[in-house]
Amino acid sequence: MIKNLSLRSVGRMFYLVDPRKEIFQTIDDVPDYVTEVMPLFFVIIMIELMITVWKNKDYVNISDSLGSVSQGILSECSRLLLRGVPLAAYIWVYNNWRLVTLPWESVWTWLLCFVGVDLGYYWLHRASHELNILWAAHQVHHSSEYYNLSTALRQSVLQSYSTWMFYLPLALGIPPSIFLVHQQFNLLYQFWIHTQVIKTLGPLEYIINTPSHHRVHHGRNRYCIDKNYAGTLIIWDRLFGTFEQESEEVVYGVTHPLTTFDPTYVQLCHYIHIFKTFLEVKGLQNKLSVLFKGPGWAPGKPRLGSIEDIPDVHAPQEKYSPRLPLWCMLYVLVHFTLVTVAFVDLANRHTSMNQVTILCGIMYCMLSLTCFGAIMDKKFWAPLVEVIRCILYFTVDFFLSSTGSSCHILIMALRITFLFSALLWSFHLVQVFSVKIHKKTE
Numbered sequence: 001m002i003k004n005l006s007l008r009s010v011g012r013m014f015y016l017v018d019p020r021k022e023i024f025q026t027i028d029d030v031p032d033y034v035t036e037v038m039p040l041f042f043v044i045i046m047i048e049l050m051i052t053v054w055k056n057k058d059y060v061n062i063s064d065s066l067g068s069v070s071q072g073i074l075s076e077c078s079r080l081l082l083r084g085v086p087l088a089a090y091i092w093v094y095n096n097w098r099l100v101t102l103p104w105e106s107v108w109t110w111l112l113c114f115v116g117v118d119l120g121y122y123w124l125h126r127a128s129h130e131l132n133i134l135w136a137a138h139q140v141h142h143s144s145e146y147y148n149l150s151t152a153l154r155q156s157v158l159q160s161y162s163t164w165m166f167y168l169p170l171a172l173g174i175p176p177s178i179f180l181v182h183q184q185f186n187l188l189y190q191f192w193i194h195t196q197v198i199k200t201l202g203p204l205e206y207i208i209n210t211p212s213h214h215r216v217h218h219g220r221n222r223y224c225i226d227k228n229y230a231g232t233l234i235i236w237d238r239l240f241g242t243f244e245q246e247s248e249e250v251v252y253g254v255t256h257p258l259t260t261f262d263p264t265y266v267q268l269c270h271y272i273h274i275f276k277t278f279l280e281v282k283g284l285q286n287k288l289s290v291l292f293k294g295p296g297w298a299p300g301k302p303r304l305g306s307i308e309d310i311p312d313v314h315a316p317q318e319k320y321s322p323r324l325p326l327w328c329m330l331y332v333l334v335h336f337t338l339v340t341v342a343f344v345d346l347a348n349r350h351t352s353m354n355q356v357t358i359l360c361g362i363m364y365c366m367l368s369l370t371c372f373g374a375i376m377d378k379k380f381w382a383p384l385v386e387v388i389r390c391i392l393y394f395t396v397d398f399f400l401s402s403t404g405s406s407c408h409i410l411i412m413a414l415r416i417t418f419l420f421s422a423l424l425w426s427f428h429l430v431q432v433f434s435v436k437i438h439k440k441t442e
Contacts, residue, residue, distance in 0.1 A: 009037050013188045015232060019110045022185075024177045027087070033184040034076075035347045041191065042340075045149045051197050052148070059196045061321055062329065063376045065150035066336055067261040070369040071140055072153030073343050074263055077362045079160075080350050086164035090179060093171035104175040110182075114232075116170045117182040121231035124166035126242065128159065129226050130304060133291045136270040137162055143266055145253040145319040147218055152194035157267055186231045190214075209234045212246045219250035222310050249315040255296075256311075259320045261373040264366075270295075322378050332372050335421070338414070339368045364393070383425045383432070390422035 011017050012033055024030045045065075052059045102109040128138035137159040144151045170179055193214040201210050209230040217228040227244035230237050237243035258266060278290045286299055296305020324332075346353075346361045371389050374382035394415055 009040060012185060013037060013040070013191060015114075015185055015189050017185070019107045022181055023105060023107070023110055024181065025104055027091075027177045027180050030177055030180045030184075033181075033188060034079075035344075037188060038344055038347065041149070041153065044192070048149045048195060048197055055197075057196070059146065059148050060150070061146050061319070062333070063261060063321060063324075064144055064146045064319075065148065066332065066372065066376070067263070067266070068144055068150040068152075068154040069336075069340065070261075070263040070373065071266060072155055073340065073365060073369060074157050074267065075155035076343070076347060077365060078157045080347060080358060080362065081355075082161070086160055087176065087180065089164055090167060090171045091176045093168050094174075094176055098172050100173040102173045102175065104178060109174065110178055113170065113174045113178045113182050114185075116174060117167065117179065117186050118230075118232045119236060120167045120170060121186055122229050122236040122240075124163040125229040125231065127166070128163060129229070130294050131292055132274060132295050132297070134159075134162055135295045136274055139254055139270050139295075140267055142218060142254050143258050145257055145317075147194060147196055147215060147250070147252045149191065149194050151218070152191045189232050194218075205234070206238075207235060208232060213237075213243075215250050215252075216244050216246050218252050220253055220255050220311070220313055221248060221251055222307055222312055223248065224250060225255075225307065225310055226304065251313045251315050251317050257320060261376040263369045263373050322376065324376065324378070328375065331421070331424075332375055334417075335368070336372055338417075339365060339372075367392075383429050387422050387425045387429070390418045390425070394418045394422065 008017070008021075012022075049060055102112070125138075128134040137156040140156040140159075141151075141154050144154055167179065167183070190209070193209055193211045195211050196215065198211045200212050201208075204210065205212060209228070209232055213228045213230065213234050216224045218224075223244060227242055228234070228237050229242055234243065258269065260266065274290060278287050281287055281290055281299065289297055289299075294304035296309055297303060298305070298309075301309075342361070343365050346358070346365075350358050367389055371382065371386045374385065397411070397415060397418075
Protein backbone atom coordinates (compact mmCIF):
# COMPACT_ATOMS: atom_id res chain seq x y z
CA MET A 1 0.00 0.00 0.00
CA ILE A 2 2.71 2.49 1.01
CA LYS A 3 4.85 1.71 -2.04
CA ASN A 4 2.03 2.87 -4.34
CA LEU A 5 2.10 6.37 -2.83
CA SER A 6 4.01 9.18 -4.54
CA LEU A 7 4.61 12.92 -4.35
CA ARG A 8 1.58 13.24 -6.60
CA SER A 9 -0.51 11.49 -3.94
CA VAL A 10 0.82 13.87 -1.29
CA GLY A 11 0.01 16.85 -3.51
CA ARG A 12 -3.59 15.73 -3.83
CA MET A 13 -4.02 16.12 -0.08
CA PHE A 14 -3.20 19.84 -0.39
CA TYR A 15 -4.91 20.52 -3.74
CA LEU A 16 -1.41 20.98 -5.19
CA VAL A 17 -2.07 19.23 -8.49
CA ASP A 18 -1.73 19.80 -12.20
CA PRO A 19 -5.36 20.06 -13.42
CA ARG A 20 -4.40 18.54 -16.79
CA LYS A 21 -3.42 15.31 -15.04
CA GLU A 22 -6.59 15.12 -12.93
CA ILE A 23 -9.16 15.39 -15.74
CA PHE A 24 -11.18 12.30 -16.67
CA GLN A 25 -13.89 11.65 -19.22
CA THR A 26 -16.02 9.19 -17.21
CA ILE A 27 -16.57 8.52 -13.53
CA ASP A 28 -15.16 5.02 -13.99
CA ASP A 29 -11.82 6.62 -14.85
CA VAL A 30 -11.71 8.69 -11.64
CA PRO A 31 -9.38 7.15 -9.03
CA ASP A 32 -10.59 6.42 -5.52
CA TYR A 33 -8.31 9.07 -4.06
CA VAL A 34 -9.48 8.55 -0.47
CA THR A 35 -8.58 4.87 -0.42
CA GLU A 36 -5.31 5.59 -2.22
CA VAL A 37 -4.00 8.00 0.43
CA MET A 38 -5.46 6.20 3.44
CA PRO A 39 -2.06 4.68 4.44
CA LEU A 40 -0.54 8.16 4.16
CA PHE A 41 -3.06 9.45 6.70
CA PHE A 42 -1.66 7.10 9.33
CA VAL A 43 1.95 7.98 8.49
CA ILE A 44 1.25 11.70 8.95
CA ILE A 45 -0.74 11.02 12.13
CA MET A 46 2.30 9.22 13.56
CA ILE A 47 4.55 12.15 12.63
CA GLU A 48 2.19 14.54 14.43
CA LEU A 49 2.20 12.22 17.45
CA MET A 50 6.01 12.27 17.58
CA ILE A 51 6.05 16.07 17.38
CA THR A 52 3.45 16.23 20.16
CA VAL A 53 5.56 13.98 22.42
CA TRP A 54 8.70 15.97 21.58
CA LYS A 55 6.97 19.25 22.51
CA ASN A 56 5.39 17.65 25.60
CA LYS A 57 1.88 18.73 24.61
CA ASP A 58 -1.44 17.02 25.35
CA TYR A 59 -2.77 17.34 21.79
CA VAL A 60 -3.29 13.58 21.45
CA ASN A 61 -5.09 10.98 23.56
CA ILE A 62 -4.71 7.38 22.38
CA SER A 63 -8.24 6.28 23.30
CA ASP A 64 -9.77 9.35 21.68
CA SER A 65 -7.68 8.90 18.52
CA LEU A 66 -8.77 5.27 18.25
CA GLY A 67 -12.34 6.49 18.66
CA SER A 68 -11.84 8.96 15.81
CA VAL A 69 -10.34 6.33 13.50
CA SER A 70 -13.26 4.04 14.41
CA GLN A 71 -15.71 6.65 13.15
CA GLY A 72 -13.68 7.01 9.96
CA ILE A 73 -13.76 3.27 9.35
CA LEU A 74 -17.53 3.17 9.89
CA SER A 75 -17.96 6.06 7.45
CA GLU A 76 -15.85 4.28 4.84
CA CYS A 77 -17.83 1.08 5.43
CA SER A 78 -21.01 2.84 4.32
CA ARG A 79 -19.16 4.24 1.30
CA LEU A 80 -18.09 0.76 0.21
CA LEU A 81 -21.70 -0.42 0.26
CA LEU A 82 -23.52 2.69 -0.99
CA ARG A 83 -20.90 4.80 -2.74
CA GLY A 84 -23.04 5.45 -5.83
CA VAL A 85 -26.21 6.68 -4.12
CA PRO A 86 -25.42 10.44 -3.83
CA LEU A 87 -23.53 10.40 -7.13
CA ALA A 88 -26.47 8.76 -8.92
CA ALA A 89 -28.68 11.80 -8.22
CA TYR A 90 -26.01 14.11 -9.63
CA ILE A 91 -25.68 12.00 -12.79
CA TRP A 92 -29.47 11.91 -13.25
CA VAL A 93 -29.75 15.71 -13.05
CA TYR A 94 -26.79 16.12 -15.41
CA ASN A 95 -28.25 13.71 -17.97
CA ASN A 96 -31.79 15.10 -17.85
CA TRP A 97 -31.68 18.73 -16.74
CA ARG A 98 -28.32 20.28 -17.60
CA LEU A 99 -28.51 23.74 -19.17
CA VAL A 100 -25.11 23.67 -20.83
CA THR A 101 -22.59 20.98 -21.73
CA LEU A 102 -19.20 22.14 -20.56
CA PRO A 103 -16.21 20.34 -22.14
CA TRP A 104 -14.87 17.71 -19.77
CA GLU A 105 -11.32 18.07 -21.10
CA SER A 106 -11.14 21.84 -20.42
CA VAL A 107 -8.99 23.18 -17.58
CA TRP A 108 -11.50 26.04 -17.24
CA THR A 109 -14.27 23.52 -16.54
CA TRP A 110 -12.00 21.92 -13.94
CA LEU A 111 -11.30 25.27 -12.25
CA LEU A 112 -14.97 26.30 -12.34
CA CYS A 113 -15.86 23.03 -10.64
CA PHE A 114 -13.22 23.67 -7.96
CA VAL A 115 -14.91 26.95 -7.05
CA GLY A 116 -18.41 25.47 -7.34
CA VAL A 117 -17.71 22.44 -5.14
CA ASP A 118 -16.04 24.60 -2.50
CA LEU A 119 -18.99 27.02 -2.44
CA GLY A 120 -21.41 24.09 -2.30
CA TYR A 121 -19.44 22.64 0.61
CA TYR A 122 -19.63 25.94 2.51
CA TRP A 123 -23.44 25.94 2.34
CA LEU A 124 -23.89 22.24 3.11
CA HIS A 125 -21.49 22.63 6.04
CA ARG A 126 -23.32 25.69 7.30
CA ALA A 127 -26.68 23.93 6.94
CA SER A 128 -25.25 20.98 8.87
CA HIS A 129 -24.79 23.32 11.85
CA GLU A 130 -27.99 25.33 11.44
CA LEU A 131 -30.50 22.52 10.77
CA ASN A 132 -30.91 20.12 13.66
CA ILE A 133 -31.71 17.09 11.50
CA LEU A 134 -28.43 17.61 9.58
CA TRP A 135 -26.47 18.38 12.74
CA ALA A 136 -27.46 14.93 14.01
CA ALA A 137 -25.04 13.47 11.47
CA HIS A 138 -22.40 16.20 11.49
CA GLN A 139 -21.99 16.28 15.27
CA VAL A 140 -20.01 13.05 14.96
CA HIS A 141 -17.15 15.04 13.46
CA HIS A 142 -17.24 17.54 16.34
CA SER A 143 -17.59 15.03 19.17
CA SER A 144 -13.88 14.74 20.00
CA GLU A 145 -12.56 16.81 22.91
CA TYR A 146 -9.12 16.70 21.27
CA TYR A 147 -8.01 18.35 18.04
CA ASN A 148 -5.41 16.51 15.98
CA LEU A 149 -5.09 14.81 12.62
CA SER A 150 -7.00 11.75 13.78
CA THR A 151 -9.99 14.04 14.41
CA ALA A 152 -10.21 14.58 10.66
CA LEU A 153 -11.08 10.89 10.26
CA ARG A 154 -14.03 11.20 12.69
CA GLN A 155 -16.76 11.21 10.04
CA SER A 156 -20.48 10.51 9.99
CA VAL A 157 -21.91 7.43 8.33
CA LEU A 158 -25.04 9.31 7.25
CA GLN A 159 -23.94 12.87 6.42
CA SER A 160 -23.16 12.36 2.73
CA TYR A 161 -26.61 10.85 2.25
CA SER A 162 -28.36 13.87 3.78
CA THR A 163 -26.41 16.71 2.14
CA TRP A 164 -25.88 15.56 -1.47
CA MET A 165 -28.55 17.97 -2.76
CA PHE A 166 -26.30 20.99 -2.13
CA TYR A 167 -24.12 19.98 -5.07
CA LEU A 168 -26.98 19.42 -7.55
CA PRO A 169 -26.83 22.97 -9.04
CA LEU A 170 -23.39 22.04 -10.41
CA ALA A 171 -25.00 19.19 -12.35
CA LEU A 172 -26.63 21.79 -14.61
CA GLY A 173 -23.32 22.00 -16.46
CA ILE A 174 -20.36 20.30 -14.75
CA PRO A 175 -19.65 16.72 -15.98
CA PRO A 176 -19.98 14.09 -13.21
CA SER A 177 -16.38 12.91 -13.61
CA ILE A 178 -14.99 16.39 -12.93
CA PHE A 179 -17.35 16.84 -9.97
CA LEU A 180 -16.25 13.51 -8.47
CA VAL A 181 -12.59 14.56 -8.60
CA HIS A 182 -13.23 17.80 -6.70
CA GLN A 183 -15.59 16.23 -4.20
CA GLN A 184 -12.74 13.94 -3.13
CA PHE A 185 -10.03 16.64 -3.26
CA ASN A 186 -12.16 18.96 -1.11
CA LEU A 187 -12.43 16.20 1.49
CA LEU A 188 -8.72 15.32 1.36
CA TYR A 189 -7.69 18.97 1.77
CA GLN A 190 -9.51 19.16 5.08
CA PHE A 191 -7.36 16.41 6.62
CA TRP A 192 -4.21 18.46 7.28
CA ILE A 193 -6.00 21.47 8.83
CA HIS A 194 -6.99 19.34 11.86
CA THR A 195 -3.85 20.03 13.86
CA GLN A 196 -2.51 22.23 16.67
CA VAL A 197 1.09 21.75 15.57
CA ILE A 198 0.78 24.40 12.82
CA LYS A 199 -0.03 27.81 14.27
CA THR A 200 -0.49 30.35 11.43
CA LEU A 201 0.38 30.56 7.73
CA GLY A 202 0.86 34.30 7.34
CA PRO A 203 -0.85 35.94 4.33
CA LEU A 204 -2.42 32.63 3.29
CA GLU A 205 -4.76 33.01 6.29
CA TYR A 206 -6.71 35.59 4.23
CA ILE A 207 -7.42 33.19 1.37
CA ILE A 208 -7.41 29.51 2.30
CA ASN A 209 -8.79 27.51 5.19
CA THR A 210 -5.98 26.87 7.67
CA PRO A 211 -5.49 24.98 10.93
CA SER A 212 -6.00 28.23 12.85
CA HIS A 213 -9.35 28.94 11.17
CA HIS A 214 -10.54 25.39 11.56
CA ARG A 215 -9.57 25.21 15.22
CA VAL A 216 -12.11 27.98 15.81
CA HIS A 217 -14.72 25.97 13.94
CA HIS A 218 -14.18 22.99 16.25
CA GLY A 219 -14.33 25.07 19.41
CA ARG A 220 -17.13 25.16 21.97
CA ASN A 221 -16.10 28.52 23.40
CA ARG A 222 -18.91 30.99 22.80
CA TYR A 223 -16.87 32.99 20.28
CA CYS A 224 -16.34 29.81 18.21
CA ILE A 225 -19.97 28.72 17.80
CA ASP A 226 -21.18 28.55 14.18
CA LYS A 227 -18.03 30.06 12.66
CA ASN A 228 -15.59 29.25 9.83
CA TYR A 229 -17.50 26.75 7.66
CA ALA A 230 -14.93 26.80 4.84
CA GLY A 231 -13.68 23.74 3.02
CA THR A 232 -10.69 24.99 1.04
CA LEU A 233 -11.22 28.76 0.65
CA ILE A 234 -11.87 30.92 3.74
CA ILE A 235 -13.15 33.73 1.48
CA TRP A 236 -16.70 32.32 1.72
CA ASP A 237 -16.81 32.92 5.49
CA ARG A 238 -15.42 36.41 5.04
CA LEU A 239 -17.99 37.09 2.31
CA PHE A 240 -21.05 35.70 4.14
CA GLY A 241 -20.24 36.99 7.62
CA THR A 242 -19.35 33.76 9.43
CA PHE A 243 -15.60 34.34 9.85
CA GLU A 244 -13.96 34.47 13.27
CA GLN A 245 -10.26 34.88 14.02
CA GLU A 246 -8.63 32.53 16.55
CA SER A 247 -8.02 34.43 19.79
CA GLU A 248 -8.69 32.80 23.17
CA GLU A 249 -7.40 29.22 23.55
CA VAL A 250 -9.96 26.88 22.02
CA VAL A 251 -11.86 24.23 24.00
CA TYR A 252 -12.81 21.44 21.62
CA GLY A 253 -15.88 19.24 21.28
CA VAL A 254 -19.65 19.64 21.35
CA THR A 255 -21.32 21.93 23.88
CA HIS A 256 -22.50 18.93 25.92
CA PRO A 257 -19.55 16.50 25.70
CA LEU A 258 -20.10 12.80 25.04
CA THR A 259 -18.62 10.49 27.65
CA THR A 260 -18.19 7.34 25.62
CA PHE A 261 -16.05 5.72 22.93
CA ASP A 262 -18.95 3.57 21.69
CA PRO A 263 -18.85 4.23 17.91
CA THR A 264 -22.51 3.36 17.32
CA TYR A 265 -23.75 5.63 20.10
CA VAL A 266 -21.61 8.51 18.83
CA GLN A 267 -23.16 8.08 15.38
CA LEU A 268 -26.77 7.88 16.58
CA CYS A 269 -26.99 9.79 19.88
CA HIS A 270 -28.29 13.08 18.47
CA TYR A 271 -30.91 11.30 16.34
CA ILE A 272 -32.14 9.71 19.58
CA HIS A 273 -32.21 13.15 21.23
CA ILE A 274 -34.18 14.63 18.33
CA PHE A 275 -36.68 11.78 18.40
CA LYS A 276 -37.30 12.19 22.13
CA THR A 277 -37.63 15.98 21.83
CA PHE A 278 -39.95 15.63 18.83
CA LEU A 279 -42.30 13.46 20.90
CA GLU A 280 -42.18 15.77 23.93
CA VAL A 281 -42.93 19.15 22.33
CA LYS A 282 -46.52 20.13 21.60
CA GLY A 283 -47.86 21.40 18.29
CA LEU A 284 -46.94 20.66 14.69
CA GLN A 285 -44.99 23.90 14.26
CA ASN A 286 -42.80 23.15 17.27
CA LYS A 287 -42.25 19.57 16.11
CA LEU A 288 -41.10 20.81 12.68
CA SER A 289 -38.87 23.36 14.42
CA VAL A 290 -37.16 20.54 16.31
CA LEU A 291 -36.14 19.12 12.93
CA PHE A 292 -35.41 22.21 10.85
CA LYS A 293 -34.20 24.89 13.26
CA GLY A 294 -30.86 24.96 15.03
CA PRO A 295 -29.65 22.39 17.58
CA GLY A 296 -29.96 25.05 20.30
CA TRP A 297 -33.55 25.99 19.49
CA ALA A 298 -36.33 25.61 22.03
CA PRO A 299 -39.87 27.07 22.11
CA GLY A 300 -39.59 30.82 22.54
CA LYS A 301 -35.94 30.91 21.40
CA PRO A 302 -34.45 32.37 18.18
CA ARG A 303 -34.05 30.05 15.18
CA LEU A 304 -30.47 29.10 16.08
CA GLY A 305 -30.99 29.26 19.82
CA SER A 306 -29.51 31.75 22.26
CA ILE A 307 -25.77 32.16 22.74
CA GLU A 308 -26.42 32.62 26.48
CA ASP A 309 -27.55 28.98 26.60
CA ILE A 310 -24.10 27.82 25.45
CA PRO A 311 -21.89 26.90 28.44
CA ASP A 312 -19.29 29.66 28.84
CA VAL A 313 -16.20 27.44 28.85
CA HIS A 314 -12.56 28.44 28.96
CA ALA A 315 -9.36 26.40 28.74
CA PRO A 316 -8.27 24.22 30.38
CA GLN A 317 -11.19 21.80 30.67
CA GLU A 318 -11.17 18.24 32.00
CA LYS A 319 -11.65 15.69 29.22
CA TYR A 320 -13.24 12.25 29.19
CA SER A 321 -10.39 9.74 29.47
CA PRO A 322 -10.89 6.58 31.58
CA ARG A 323 -7.55 5.18 32.72
CA LEU A 324 -6.78 1.66 31.53
CA PRO A 325 -4.06 -0.74 32.68
CA LEU A 326 -1.05 -0.67 30.37
CA TRP A 327 -1.60 -4.26 29.21
CA CYS A 328 -5.20 -3.44 28.32
CA MET A 329 -4.25 -0.37 26.28
CA LEU A 330 -1.54 -2.34 24.44
CA TYR A 331 -4.08 -5.08 23.74
CA VAL A 332 -6.52 -2.60 22.20
CA LEU A 333 -3.75 -1.03 20.12
CA VAL A 334 -2.63 -4.40 18.71
CA HIS A 335 -6.11 -5.58 17.82
CA PHE A 336 -7.18 -2.18 16.53
CA THR A 337 -4.17 -2.20 14.21
CA LEU A 338 -5.12 -5.66 12.92
CA VAL A 339 -8.69 -4.53 12.21
CA THR A 340 -7.50 -1.33 10.51
CA VAL A 341 -5.08 -3.20 8.24
CA ALA A 342 -7.81 -5.71 7.39
CA PHE A 343 -10.23 -2.90 6.57
CA VAL A 344 -7.73 -1.08 4.33
CA ASP A 345 -7.19 -4.36 2.49
CA LEU A 346 -10.97 -4.78 2.17
CA ALA A 347 -11.31 -1.23 0.83
CA ASN A 348 -8.56 -1.84 -1.75
CA ARG A 349 -9.98 -5.17 -2.97
CA HIS A 350 -13.74 -4.69 -2.53
CA THR A 351 -14.40 -4.25 -6.27
CA SER A 352 -13.32 -7.87 -6.83
CA MET A 353 -15.46 -9.24 -3.96
CA ASN A 354 -19.12 -10.17 -3.83
CA GLN A 355 -21.49 -8.16 -1.66
CA VAL A 356 -21.93 -10.95 0.91
CA THR A 357 -18.18 -11.10 1.58
CA ILE A 358 -18.00 -7.29 1.84
CA LEU A 359 -20.99 -7.21 4.19
CA CYS A 360 -19.52 -9.91 6.44
CA GLY A 361 -16.21 -8.04 6.59
CA ILE A 362 -17.96 -4.79 7.46
CA MET A 363 -20.08 -6.43 10.17
CA TYR A 364 -16.99 -7.92 11.78
CA CYS A 365 -15.28 -4.51 11.68
CA MET A 366 -18.30 -2.97 13.39
CA LEU A 367 -18.32 -5.69 16.06
CA SER A 368 -14.60 -5.19 16.67
CA LEU A 369 -14.83 -1.40 16.95
CA THR A 370 -17.75 -1.74 19.35
CA CYS A 371 -15.72 -4.12 21.53
CA PHE A 372 -12.73 -1.78 21.58
CA GLY A 373 -14.95 1.16 22.53
CA ALA A 374 -16.49 -0.87 25.34
CA ILE A 375 -13.04 -1.85 26.66
CA MET A 376 -11.90 1.80 26.63
CA ASP A 377 -15.17 2.80 28.36
CA LYS A 378 -14.55 0.03 30.93
CA LYS A 379 -18.00 -1.46 30.32
CA PHE A 380 -18.72 -4.52 32.47
CA TRP A 381 -19.82 -6.60 29.46
CA ALA A 382 -16.74 -5.82 27.32
CA PRO A 383 -14.65 -8.90 28.31
CA LEU A 384 -17.43 -11.36 27.45
CA VAL A 385 -18.10 -9.80 24.03
CA GLU A 386 -14.37 -9.69 23.31
CA VAL A 387 -14.08 -13.42 24.05
CA ILE A 388 -16.91 -14.06 21.59
CA ARG A 389 -15.29 -11.82 18.96
CA CYS A 390 -11.93 -13.59 19.19
CA ILE A 391 -13.48 -17.06 19.08
CA LEU A 392 -15.59 -16.01 16.10
CA TYR A 393 -12.51 -14.90 14.16
CA PHE A 394 -10.57 -18.04 15.07
CA THR A 395 -13.46 -20.33 14.06
CA VAL A 396 -14.25 -18.65 10.75
CA ASP A 397 -10.60 -18.33 9.80
CA PHE A 398 -9.88 -21.97 10.71
CA PHE A 399 -12.56 -23.27 8.34
CA LEU A 400 -12.14 -20.76 5.49
CA SER A 401 -8.40 -20.06 5.23
CA SER A 402 -6.29 -22.18 2.94
CA THR A 403 -3.48 -23.92 4.80
CA GLY A 404 -1.56 -24.19 1.58
CA SER A 405 -1.30 -20.43 1.25
CA SER A 406 2.08 -18.73 0.93
CA CYS A 407 0.98 -16.68 3.97
CA HIS A 408 0.63 -19.82 6.10
CA ILE A 409 2.95 -18.45 8.83
CA LEU A 410 0.97 -15.20 9.02
CA ILE A 411 -2.33 -17.10 9.21
CA MET A 412 -1.03 -19.29 12.01
CA ALA A 413 0.29 -16.23 13.88
CA LEU A 414 -3.12 -14.57 13.66
CA ARG A 415 -4.87 -17.72 14.87
CA ILE A 416 -2.54 -17.98 17.85
CA THR A 417 -3.05 -14.27 18.61
CA PHE A 418 -6.84 -14.55 18.63
CA LEU A 419 -6.85 -17.83 20.54
CA PHE A 420 -4.52 -16.38 23.17
CA SER A 421 -6.71 -13.26 23.35
CA ALA A 422 -9.83 -15.33 23.96
CA LEU A 423 -8.06 -17.22 26.76
CA LEU A 424 -6.76 -13.94 28.24
CA TRP A 425 -10.22 -12.41 28.53
CA SER A 426 -11.71 -15.69 29.72
CA PHE A 427 -9.16 -15.74 32.53
CA HIS A 428 -10.00 -12.10 33.29
CA LEU A 429 -13.71 -12.97 33.50
CA VAL A 430 -12.99 -15.83 35.89
CA GLN A 431 -11.01 -13.45 38.09
CA VAL A 432 -13.78 -10.84 38.10
CA PHE A 433 -16.47 -13.37 39.02
CA SER A 434 -14.23 -14.92 41.68
CA VAL A 435 -13.80 -11.53 43.33
CA LYS A 436 -17.54 -10.87 43.24
CA ILE A 437 -18.35 -14.28 44.72
CA HIS A 438 -15.72 -13.81 47.42
CA LYS A 439 -17.21 -10.43 48.38
CA LYS A 440 -20.70 -11.93 48.63
CA THR A 441 -19.54 -14.74 50.89
CA GLU A 442 -17.75 -12.43 53.33
